Amino acid sequence: MSGLLAGKVCLIVGGGSGIGAAAAGLAVRDGGKVVIADIDGDAAERVAGSCGADGMVVDVRSSASVQALVSDVVRLHGRIDGVFHTAMSVPLVNKNDRRVTELPEAIWETILSLVLTGTFHVCKYVGQQMLQQGAGSIVLTATSDALIGQAGIDAYTAAKGGVIAMTRSIAAGLSPEGVRVNAVCPSFVETPHQRGFLDDPALRARIEAMHLMPIMTAEDAAELALFLLSDRARYLTGGIHVCDGGYTSFKGRMDMLEIFDRAAD
Ligand SMILES: NC(=O)c1ccc[n+]([C@@H]2O[C@H](COP(=O)([O-])OP(=O)(O)OC[C@H]3O[C@@H](n4cnc5c(N)ncnc54)[C@H](O)[C@@H]3O)[C@@H](O)[C@H]2O)c1
Numbered sequence: 545m546s547g548l549l550a551g552k553v554c555l556i557v558g559g560g561s562g563i564g565a566a567a568a569g570l571a572v573r574d575g576g577k578v579v580i581a582d583i584d585g586d587a588a589e590r591v592a593g594s595c596g597a598d599g600m601v602v603d604v605r606s607s608a609s610v611q612a613l614v615s616d617v618v619r620l621h622g623r624i625d626g627v628f629h630t631a632m633s634v635p636l637v638n639k640n641d642r643r644v645t646e647l648p649e650a651i652w653e654t655i656l657s658l659v660l661t662g663t664f665h666v667c668k669y670v671g672q673q674m675l676q677q678g679a680g681s682i683v684l685t686a687t688s689d690a691l692i693g694q695a696g697i698d699a700y701t702a703a704k705g706g707v708i709a710m711t712r713s714i715a716a717g718l719s720p721e722g723v724r725v726n727a728v729c730p731s732f733v734e735t736p737h738q739r740g741f742l743d744d745p746a747l748r749a750r751i752e753a754m755h756l757m758p759i760m761t762a763e764d765a766a767e768l769a770l771f772l773l774s775d776r777a778r779y780l781t782g783g784i785h786v787c788d789g790g791y792t793s794f795k796g797r798m799d800m801l802e803i804f805d806r807a808a809d
Pocket of ligand 1: 557558559560561562563564581582583584587602603604605629630631632633634635658662685686687688729730731732733734735736737738
């Protein structure tokens, strides 16, 4: 079998939609034996059926649910070579997150718990399996908004900043025994829950102006994660990898030469 992930057992957590669903299809294309797990079991089954993967249910907030998922995947395929953890309630953030001064305590706790405790459960139980194997690749999902300031989503950026810190410390703990841990930081991705913003031409133009390239597709965002799952990334661990069309690389669409020329007039 050929392909970037030939024969590798890949678990995509949160694969029922968006970046995870795109990753699942691409991982099958690249030769992986793919299991899609999602809190929405119907979505997981639907995506799995469309690309030749297996679908399972998981709620990453529950330790027992994540343990059961790991056991089921190992029962089915004998091992787990890679996990891409993308699970997140994007509508929860889009509708309820706020600037710190207006942010309800309950929303803060819900977002931190889903992101941080969910990531803890996935890393803990998949990590135990990978340590037994002496090999594996864990790819977590942060965001470019945890690398530079973005007003109005203070719980989300705090939680994803925590994922960045977890990536480094968990890598430091697991990588000497063969388990690599990396995070991807996408900027704005054209996923189902973001279409509400992108369907508004004025809003789309503002979001586009924050990038040097067109808004990325879910597939664009997924490719980096698949590379990190593969053996081609065998020396990469503890890394925070941006996939952002230049979002974090520039201050604004302004050519300084123009400013200098004006000042000289
Ligand atoms: N879309 C973007 O613009 C963007 C940008 C930067 C980072 N991200 C991050 O990328 C990841 C994927 O985002 P997306 O836009 O593809 O999201 P999405 O909503 O399309 O997919 C996320 C999936 O996670 C599942 N999920 C939610 N809660 C869960 C739980 N408790 N247990 C298991 N599954 C659960 C959902 O059912 C859904 O299928 C998220 O971590 C998000 O924070 C997204």
